[in-house]
Amino acid sequence: MQKCIFIITIFLVTASLFAIKCPNCNHENPDDSDFCTECGARLRFTLEVRSNPSGASFYLDNIFRGTTPFSIDNLMYGKSFVIRLEKNGFETYKTTWTAKIGISPDVQEITLKPASGTVVYEIGSEPTGATLYIARIKIGDTPLQGTHSPGTFEMKLEKKGYDTLKQDITLSSDASNKFNFNLERTMKKDNPKSRRILRYASVGFGALGIGSYIITMNKYNEYKDNRDPDKMDDLYDKANTFEGISLGLLGAGAVCLGLSFAF
Numbered sequence: 001m002q003k004c005i006f007i008i009t010i011f012l013v014t015a016s017l018f019a020i021k022c023p024n025c026n027h028e029n030p031d032d033s034d035f036c037t038e039c040g041a042r043l044r045f046t047l048e049v050r051s052n053p054s055g056a057s058f059y060l061d062n063i064f065r066g067t068t069p070f071s072i073d074n075l076m077y078g079k080s081f082v083i084r085l086e087k088n089g090f091e092t093y094k095t096t097w098t099a100k101i102g103i104s105p106d107v108q109e110i111t112l113k114p115a116s117g118t119v120v121y122e123i124g125s126e127p128t129g130a131t132l133y134i135a136r137i138k139i140g141d142t143p144l145q146g147t148h149s150p151g152t153f154e155m156k157l158e159k160k161g162y163d164t165l166k167q168d169i170t171l172s173s174d175a176s177n178k179f180n181f182n183l184e185r186t187m188k189k190d191n192p193k194s195r196r197i198l199r200y201a202s203v204g205f206g207a208l209g210i211g212s213y214i215i216t217m218n219k220y221n222e223y224k225d226n227r228d229p230d231k232m233d234d235l236y237d238k239a240n241t242f243e244g245i246s247l248g249l250l251g252a253g254a255v256c257l258g259l260s261f262a263f
């Protein structure tokens, strides 16, 4: 009998440790409940944390969970949570927060304050995905939001296949500091590699053309001097063939040279 009471006590203590207390009616619910068995109140919720700007490190109860925007489910109503957001260039946001029944806690939207002495800027580009440098320091890929000390700085945007854009921007606490830049596609004639290849090819073809022309002239002279009628026809054919080849090579050289100006 005593043993039985002992087991029941253990069972009750364990049950109460893992039970979910309803924040609405204080009823103890089994730990896997989603709704209160007594009053029907929702016991768990999904929290979505968004920040402006996004991309902040999100910590819940001092444990890193992910980068904003971030959703975390299975949280219990009535419990207190410590929410912390960290982003480079911005002040750390920290709050202790209790989700109360009846207040929709599903979305927390947090605007981060720039670190003291800095201003927020927003830089975009068309097309996006250009690498941004401010004062020669690599910042990241567009579009992006960040903070910087106010002033005028050299800004550079780099993207493969587009002309590098370099200009001064002024960041100030009185301005919106929102910029959008159009990048120009790099023109093909600025492709020095293909131009160089074509010029080498034109010199090569030209040299071969001149070489075969010299051979042609030699064959022609041989033909002129030769009085053996059997050999004459053969040499005449050879001279003609070489003349054709040399003209073709010189033509190819001229085409390559012309193309090298077009690229």
Ligand SMILES: [Zn+2]
Binding pocket: 022, 023, 024, 025, 026, 027, 036, 037, 038, 039, 040, 041
């Ligand atoms: Zn309840």
